[in-house]
Amino acid sequence: MKTVSDRDVTDLAAEAAELNNHLVSQLEQAGRITSATIAAAFRATPRHLFVQDVELSEAYKDDYHPTDRDGDGRLLSSVSAPWLVAQMLEYLRPQPGNAVLEIGSGGYNAALLHQLVGDAGAVTSIDIDPVVTERAHRCLRSAGLEDSVRIITGDGAHGVPDAAPYDRIEVTVQAAAIEQTWLDQLAPNGVLVVPLRVRGLGRLVALTPDGLGHYSGGGWLPCGFVAMRGEAASSTQMHALTPGARVRVDGTQQLDIEALTKALGTTGTPCWSGVEVGTSEGTRPVIDLWFATVLDAYGTLLADPRTSALRALPGGTPLTWNVDSTTAAYVTMRPVLGHSDRYEYGVILHGEDASLAEALVESLREWDRDHRGRPGPVLHVYDHGTDPATMAPGRALERPGAPMVLTWPKD
Structure with missing residues (x-):
């Protein structure tokens, strides 16, 4: 005869298996799991044994712990x-x-x-x-x-x-x-x-x-x-700017925070590119990588729409600035008139150097013309001591570790 404890253990295992099967099915339906062997590994691994201080149902939610x-x-x-x-x-x-x-x-x-x-x-x-x-x-x-x-x-x-x-x-x-x-x-x-x-x-x-x-x-x-x-450890830094706004940059980036804050405090001028995208295309992460590749001065602008007048995109948007940080420009979007699921990319300029916005708009058009819908960038990594002349052309990522170059093939 099974004891109460035995029944509890049996019931727990059965409930956990049901929750785990449901989780795996969700991951398969979402396209996160496409391999049968990976699905089988998930089903054979009770997640609650590794997330032990929450309710059983919480252990099988698709969220970090x-x-x-x-x-x-x-x-x-x-x-x-x-x-x-x-x-x-x-x-x-x-x-x-x-x-x-x-x-x-x-x-x-x-x-x-x-x-x-x-x-x-x-x-x-x-x-x-x-x-x-x-x-x-x-x-x-x-x-x-x-x-x-x-x-x-x-x-x-x-x-x-x-x-x-x-x-x-x-x-x-x-x-x-x-x-x-x-x-x-x-x-x-x-x-x-x-x-x-x-x-x-x-x-x-x-x-x-x-x-x-x-x-x-x-x-x-x-x-x-x-x-x-x-x-x-990462050298990424976060700097506060105008009320409700911050910029995230690699530690290697040179910028005058005081001058950049002053520039972003001025009235912004929108410059539109004519590049339209559908919401289902998922271009935002691609655009971020594109500008991380082509811009010498690059950061991610994050702004809280409740407290900031800046029109940064949700989750952060590419930001650039001139040599003395007195002019800044960042990427934004606006709805396409008459379409609920289409947006146009553009740039907001703060400061007097209009060439900064013009260069960003032209870069958006270059991405649209040469790379949209094609395979994304390639990361090239080389052993220490590799001759830079033999490396792929592209954005050399300045950091410790093995040399890295980011490129965007056109073919």
């Missing part, structure tokens, strides 16, 4: 939202027998990786925070996988050389650069997936090597992750 914050409330670690975990695994596509390195621990993703590579494979996970690795140990133990995943406390910027090379390397914290150590530890036919800060923009990229000290790829899914700590 914070696990630690610092004294100021800043997020230090979390269990990522299932849709994002799924998308990363779709980019990574680990195979049975693969050796995988996960940089940034938590337990749930490592458990999924184990399901995908099987007992013939190997999963190593590293995190700089001992609180995180202890939690990962505890969660994996509850799932019966303590001996199936190797958990290490250390700086993921260095990788884990003693188990290299890896067929797959997955970085599950937001990185400011591609570390040379990751490239060194990647197998010749491997895949590296990284949530990368590209001039302040968070984008998910997948890279593969060509065997000549060159790696390339893309993907460009907008994403947010807890920032990497340690030697590879």
